[in-house]
Amino acid sequence: MRCILAGVILALAASSPAIAQECTNAEKARLQELDKAWGDATTSGDRAQLQTIYAADYHGTTLNGTDDRTSVVDAAVSSAERTKATGKSGPLTTYDNYIITCTPATAVITHRNSTTTTMNGHDETSYSRSVHFMEKRAGRWQVVGNAGHPLTESNVLLYMENDWNEASIRKNVAWFERNYASDASDVLSRNGALQTKSEAIASMRTDKTVLESLDLSEMSPRVDGNAAIVTGVIRVRGRDEQNKAFDRRVRFTDTFIKRDGRWQVWASQGTLIP
Numbered sequence: 001m002r003c004i005l006a007g008v009i010l011a012l013a014a015s016s017p018a019i020a021q022e023c024t025n026a027e028k029a030r031l032q033e034l035d036k037a038w039g040d041a042t043t044s045g046d047r048a049q050l051q052t053i054y055a056a057d058y059h060g061t062t063l064n065g066t067d068d069r070t071s072v073v074d075a076a077v078s079s080a081e082r083t084k085a086t087g088k089s090g091p092l093t094t095y096d097n098y099i100i101t102c103t104p105a106t107a108v109i110t111h112r113n114s115t116t117t118t119m120n121g122h123d124e125t126s127y128s129r130s131v132h133f134m135e136k137r138a139g140r141w142q143v144v145g146n147a148g149h150p151l152t153e154s155n156v157l158l159y160m161e162n163d164w165n166e167a168s169i170r171k172n173v174a175w176f177e178r179n180y181a182s183d184a185s186d187v188l189s190r191n192g193a194l195q196t197k198s199e200a201i202a203s204m205r206t207d208k209t210v211l212e213s214l215d216l217s218e219m220s221p222r223v224d225g226n227a228a229i230v231t232g233v234i235r236v237r238g239r240d241e242q243n244k245a246f247d248r249r250v251r252f253t254d255t256f257i258k259r260d261g262r263w264q265v266w267a268s269q270g271t272l273i274p
Contacts, residue, residue, distance in 0.1 A: 023102040031100050031107055031134065034141055039095060045080025047073060053143055055135065060146035091117045095130075097159060107134040107141065112151070112159055124261040127151040127159070153263075154221040157230050157256060160263060165214040165234075176201050181257055181264040189250045189270030208241040226258040227266075233273070249273040 034053070041049040054069040067075070083090040097112040109132040116125045133145035151159070160179070167175035176197075186195040195203065219232040230253075237247045255267040 021103055023104055023107070027102060027104075028100045031102065031109055031141060032098055034134075035098075035109055035111065035132065036095060038143070039093065042076045043080065043090065043093075045077040045084075047077050050076060052140075055137065055142040055144045058142075058144055058146070061148075091115045097162065102134075105136045107136075108132070109134065113148075122260070127156050129155070153223045153228065157221045157223070157228055157263060158219060160256075161216060161219070161230055161232070161254070164265070165216065168214060169211045171204055171207070173201055173204060176204065179265055181259065181266050184265050185267050187267075187269040189252075189272045209238060211236065211238040213237045228256045228258075228263070230254045230256070234270075 037049070038053050040046075041053065050073045051069070054073065056069060058069040058072070060067050060072060079090075093113055093115040095111050095113055099110045101108050109130075111130055113128045113130055114125055115128070116123050118124075128148055128150045130146070130148040132143055134141050135144050136142075163175065164179070166172070167179075180197045180200070182197065184197040184200075186200050187193070188195065213235075214237075215235040217233045217235070219230065221230045222228060231251075233249055233251050235247070235249050237245075239245055250270040250272055252268065252270040254265065256263045257266040258264070
Protein backbone atom coordinates (compact mmCIF):
# COMPACT_ATOMS: atom_id res chain seq x y z
CA MET A 1 0.00 0.00 0.00
CA ARG A 2 2.83 2.41 0.85
CA CYS A 3 4.44 1.81 -2.57
CA ILE A 4 1.13 2.39 -4.36
CA LEU A 5 0.57 5.68 -2.55
CA ALA A 6 4.10 6.80 -3.30
CA GLY A 7 3.52 6.10 -6.98
CA VAL A 8 0.30 8.10 -7.00
CA ILE A 9 1.97 11.06 -5.29
CA LEU A 10 4.85 11.01 -7.77
CA ALA A 11 2.41 10.86 -10.66
CA LEU A 12 0.47 13.83 -9.34
CA ALA A 13 3.64 15.82 -8.82
CA ALA A 14 4.79 15.07 -12.35
CA SER A 15 1.44 16.08 -13.85
CA SER A 16 1.09 19.28 -11.77
CA PRO A 17 4.31 21.33 -12.11
CA ALA A 18 2.54 24.52 -10.97
CA ILE A 19 2.21 23.11 -7.44
CA ALA A 20 5.93 23.47 -6.85
CA GLN A 21 6.38 26.66 -8.87
CA GLU A 22 6.92 29.71 -6.69
CA CYS A 23 5.81 33.09 -7.98
CA THR A 24 8.35 35.87 -8.47
CA ASN A 25 9.43 38.49 -5.95
CA ALA A 26 7.82 41.11 -8.18
CA GLU A 27 4.51 39.26 -7.88
CA LYS A 28 4.90 39.10 -4.09
CA ALA A 29 5.45 42.88 -4.06
CA ARG A 30 2.24 43.33 -6.09
CA LEU A 31 0.36 41.17 -3.61
CA GLN A 32 1.61 43.26 -0.71
CA GLU A 33 0.56 46.45 -2.48
CA LEU A 34 -2.86 44.92 -3.13
CA ASP A 35 -3.18 44.08 0.56
CA LYS A 36 -2.42 47.69 1.52
CA ALA A 37 -4.86 49.01 -1.11
CA TRP A 38 -7.46 46.68 0.39
CA GLY A 39 -6.85 48.21 3.82
CA ASP A 40 -7.17 51.74 2.42
CA ALA A 41 -10.40 50.86 0.60
CA THR A 42 -11.82 49.35 3.78
CA THR A 43 -10.98 52.46 5.79
CA SER A 44 -12.44 54.84 3.20
CA GLY A 45 -15.47 52.66 2.45
CA ASP A 46 -14.71 52.49 -1.29
CA ARG A 47 -17.43 50.08 -2.37
CA ALA A 48 -16.36 49.81 -6.02
CA GLN A 49 -12.76 49.02 -5.08
CA LEU A 50 -13.78 46.47 -2.45
CA GLN A 51 -16.07 44.67 -4.89
CA THR A 52 -13.14 44.16 -7.26
CA ILE A 53 -10.82 42.98 -4.47
CA TYR A 54 -13.23 40.42 -2.97
CA ALA A 55 -14.12 37.45 -5.18
CA ALA A 56 -17.81 36.80 -5.77
CA ASP A 57 -17.50 33.52 -3.85
CA TYR A 58 -15.49 35.05 -0.99
CA HIS A 59 -15.86 33.44 2.42
CA GLY A 60 -14.30 34.86 5.58
CA THR A 61 -14.10 34.06 9.27
CA THR A 62 -14.23 36.81 11.89
CA LEU A 63 -14.52 36.99 15.67
CA ASN A 64 -18.28 37.37 15.18
CA GLY A 65 -18.73 34.44 12.82
CA THR A 66 -18.53 34.16 9.04
CA ASP A 67 -19.29 36.56 6.19
CA ASP A 68 -19.56 36.75 2.40
CA ARG A 69 -18.62 39.53 -0.05
CA THR A 70 -21.89 41.43 0.29
CA SER A 71 -21.87 41.53 4.09
CA VAL A 72 -18.19 42.41 4.45
CA VAL A 73 -18.37 45.21 1.87
CA ASP A 74 -21.58 46.61 3.39
CA ALA A 75 -19.99 46.57 6.85
CA ALA A 76 -16.90 48.45 5.63
CA VAL A 77 -18.98 51.11 3.86
CA SER A 78 -21.26 51.57 6.90
CA SER A 79 -18.28 51.91 9.23
CA ALA A 80 -16.66 54.53 6.99
CA GLU A 81 -19.90 56.48 6.77
CA ARG A 82 -20.29 56.51 10.56
CA THR A 83 -16.74 57.79 10.93
CA LYS A 84 -17.35 60.58 8.40
CA ALA A 85 -20.60 61.56 10.13
CA THR A 86 -18.84 62.08 13.46
CA GLY A 87 -16.12 64.19 11.88
CA LYS A 88 -13.50 62.25 13.81
CA SER A 89 -10.79 60.06 12.40
CA GLY A 90 -11.11 56.37 13.13
CA PRO A 91 -8.48 54.08 14.62
CA LEU A 92 -5.16 54.02 12.77
CA THR A 93 -4.07 50.57 11.61
CA THR A 94 -0.65 49.73 10.21
CA TYR A 95 0.31 46.46 8.52
CA ASP A 96 3.77 44.86 8.68
CA ASN A 97 5.72 41.61 9.18
CA TYR A 98 4.46 40.25 5.86
CA ILE A 99 4.96 36.62 4.90
CA ILE A 100 3.79 35.85 1.35
CA THR A 101 3.83 32.43 -0.30
CA CYS A 102 2.40 31.93 -3.75
CA THR A 103 2.23 30.05 -7.00
CA PRO A 104 1.32 31.80 -10.27
CA ALA A 105 -2.37 31.27 -9.46
CA THR A 106 -2.73 31.09 -5.67
CA ALA A 107 -1.32 32.98 -2.69
CA VAL A 108 -1.39 33.11 1.09
CA ILE A 109 -0.60 36.42 2.80
CA THR A 110 -0.08 36.76 6.54
CA HIS A 111 0.80 39.94 8.40
CA ARG A 112 0.53 41.76 11.71
CA ASN A 113 -2.02 44.52 12.29
CA SER A 114 -1.31 47.27 14.82
CA THR A 115 -4.40 49.37 15.59
CA THR A 116 -3.97 52.54 17.62
CA THR A 117 -6.96 54.20 19.26
CA THR A 118 -6.89 57.42 21.27
CA MET A 119 -8.66 56.99 24.62
CA ASN A 120 -8.90 59.98 26.97
CA GLY A 121 -5.96 61.64 25.26
CA HIS A 122 -3.83 58.49 25.51
CA ASP A 123 -2.91 56.19 22.61
CA GLU A 124 -3.60 52.49 23.07
CA THR A 125 -2.47 49.88 20.55
CA SER A 126 -3.95 46.44 20.00
CA TYR A 127 -2.45 43.75 17.80
CA SER A 128 -3.85 41.02 15.59
CA ARG A 129 -2.74 38.76 12.78
CA SER A 130 -4.46 38.27 9.43
CA VAL A 131 -4.32 35.32 7.06
CA HIS A 132 -5.58 36.00 3.51
CA PHE A 133 -6.16 33.48 0.72
CA MET A 134 -5.94 34.82 -2.83
CA GLU A 135 -6.50 33.46 -6.33
CA LYS A 136 -5.57 34.98 -9.66
CA ARG A 137 -8.65 35.05 -11.84
CA ALA A 138 -8.74 36.52 -15.36
CA GLY A 139 -5.27 37.92 -14.72
CA ARG A 140 -6.27 39.70 -11.47
CA TRP A 141 -5.68 38.74 -7.83
CA GLN A 142 -8.81 38.49 -5.68
CA VAL A 143 -9.45 37.59 -2.05
CA VAL A 144 -11.28 34.26 -1.77
CA GLY A 145 -10.84 33.63 1.95
CA ASN A 146 -9.83 35.49 5.08
CA ALA A 147 -9.23 34.77 8.76
CA GLY A 148 -7.67 36.58 11.66
CA HIS A 149 -7.22 36.60 15.41
CA PRO A 150 -5.93 38.87 18.18
CA LEU A 151 -2.35 38.28 19.24
CA THR A 152 -1.68 36.91 22.68
CA GLU A 153 0.69 38.86 24.91
CA SER A 154 3.35 36.23 24.20
CA ASN A 155 2.90 36.71 20.44
CA VAL A 156 3.19 40.49 20.83
CA LEU A 157 6.52 40.05 22.64
CA LEU A 158 7.87 37.67 19.98
CA TYR A 159 7.01 40.21 17.29
CA MET A 160 8.69 42.87 19.40
CA GLU A 161 11.88 40.81 19.47
CA ASN A 162 11.87 40.79 15.67
CA ASP A 163 11.22 44.54 15.57
CA TRP A 164 14.15 44.98 17.96
CA ASN A 165 16.43 43.09 15.57
CA GLU A 166 15.32 45.20 12.62
CA ALA A 167 15.88 48.40 14.59
CA SER A 168 19.36 47.22 15.60
CA ILE A 169 20.39 46.47 12.02
CA ARG A 170 19.12 49.85 10.81
CA LYS A 171 20.39 51.69 13.91
CA ASN A 172 16.87 53.06 14.29
CA VAL A 173 17.33 55.25 17.36
CA ALA A 174 13.66 56.28 17.35
CA TRP A 175 12.61 52.67 18.01
CA PHE A 176 14.83 52.49 21.10
CA GLU A 177 13.63 55.89 22.31
CA ARG A 178 10.04 54.68 22.20
CA ASN A 179 10.37 51.04 23.22
CA TYR A 180 13.01 51.15 25.96
CA ALA A 181 11.55 51.98 29.38
CA SER A 182 13.01 55.09 30.98
CA ASP A 183 14.80 52.93 33.57
CA ALA A 184 15.90 50.20 31.13
CA SER A 185 19.31 48.57 31.40
CA ASP A 186 21.47 46.44 29.11
CA VAL A 187 24.21 44.00 30.12
CA LEU A 188 26.49 43.59 27.10
CA SER A 189 27.48 40.06 26.14
CA ARG A 190 30.89 41.04 24.77
CA ASN A 191 32.30 42.60 27.97
CA GLY A 192 29.65 42.48 30.72
CA ALA A 193 29.27 46.28 30.81
CA LEU A 194 26.02 47.72 32.15
CA GLN A 195 24.32 50.45 30.11
CA THR A 196 21.35 52.67 30.87
CA LYS A 197 18.85 53.61 28.18
CA SER A 198 20.62 56.89 27.40
CA GLU A 199 24.02 55.19 27.32
CA ALA A 200 22.78 52.44 25.01
CA ILE A 201 21.34 55.00 22.58
CA ALA A 202 24.47 57.16 22.71
CA SER A 203 26.61 54.10 21.99
CA MET A 204 24.44 53.20 19.00
CA ARG A 205 24.87 56.67 17.52
CA THR A 206 28.67 56.32 17.44
CA ASP A 207 29.04 52.56 16.90
CA LYS A 208 30.78 51.65 13.63
CA THR A 209 29.80 47.98 13.79
CA VAL A 210 27.77 46.77 10.80
CA LEU A 211 25.14 44.16 11.63
CA GLU A 212 24.36 42.04 8.59
CA SER A 213 21.89 39.57 10.11
CA LEU A 214 20.27 38.74 13.45
CA ASP A 215 18.59 35.34 13.63
CA LEU A 216 16.48 34.23 16.60
CA SER A 217 15.94 30.66 17.81
CA GLU A 218 14.84 28.72 20.91
CA MET A 219 12.40 31.50 21.80
CA SER A 220 10.40 31.13 25.01
CA PRO A 221 8.14 33.96 26.29
CA ARG A 222 6.61 33.97 29.77
CA VAL A 223 4.07 36.56 30.92
CA ASP A 224 2.84 37.31 34.43
CA GLY A 225 0.58 40.35 34.64
CA ASN A 226 2.46 43.47 33.56
CA ALA A 227 5.87 41.78 33.56
CA ALA A 228 7.36 39.29 31.14
CA ILE A 229 10.61 37.68 30.09
CA VAL A 230 11.70 36.23 26.76
CA THR A 231 14.64 33.83 26.61
CA GLY A 232 16.30 32.66 23.43
CA VAL A 233 19.41 32.47 21.31
CA ILE A 234 20.45 35.08 18.77
CA ARG A 235 23.01 34.54 16.04
CA VAL A 236 24.74 37.83 15.18
CA ARG A 237 26.70 38.23 11.96
CA GLY A 238 28.42 41.35 10.70
CA ARG A 239 31.62 43.39 10.67
CA ASP A 240 33.30 45.15 13.58
CA GLU A 241 34.84 48.62 13.68
CA GLN A 242 38.02 47.23 12.04
CA ASN A 243 35.85 45.72 9.26
CA LYS A 244 36.58 42.20 10.50
CA ALA A 245 33.80 39.68 9.98
CA PHE A 246 32.25 38.08 13.07
CA ASP A 247 29.70 35.37 13.63
CA ARG A 248 28.63 34.70 17.22
CA ARG A 249 25.75 33.21 19.14
CA VAL A 250 24.40 34.74 22.34
CA ARG A 251 21.89 33.29 24.79
CA PHE A 252 19.78 36.12 26.15
CA THR A 253 17.13 37.00 28.70
CA ASP A 254 15.00 40.04 27.91
CA THR A 255 12.71 41.49 30.56
CA PHE A 256 9.67 43.56 29.61
CA ILE A 257 7.27 45.73 31.58
CA LYS A 258 3.85 46.94 30.46
CA ARG A 259 3.47 50.67 30.95
CA ASP A 260 1.08 53.15 29.34
CA GLY A 261 -0.76 50.21 27.80
CA ARG A 262 2.22 48.80 25.87
CA TRP A 263 5.18 46.53 26.41
CA GLN A 264 8.57 48.17 26.90
CA VAL A 265 12.08 46.73 27.24
CA TRP A 266 13.04 46.87 30.91
CA ALA A 267 16.29 44.90 30.97
CA SER A 268 18.39 42.75 28.69
CA GLN A 269 21.28 40.42 29.42
CA GLY A 270 23.28 38.23 27.05
CA THR A 271 25.86 35.47 27.50
CA LEU A 272 28.21 34.60 24.64
CA ILE A 273 28.00 30.92 23.67
CA PRO A 274 31.53 29.56 23.13
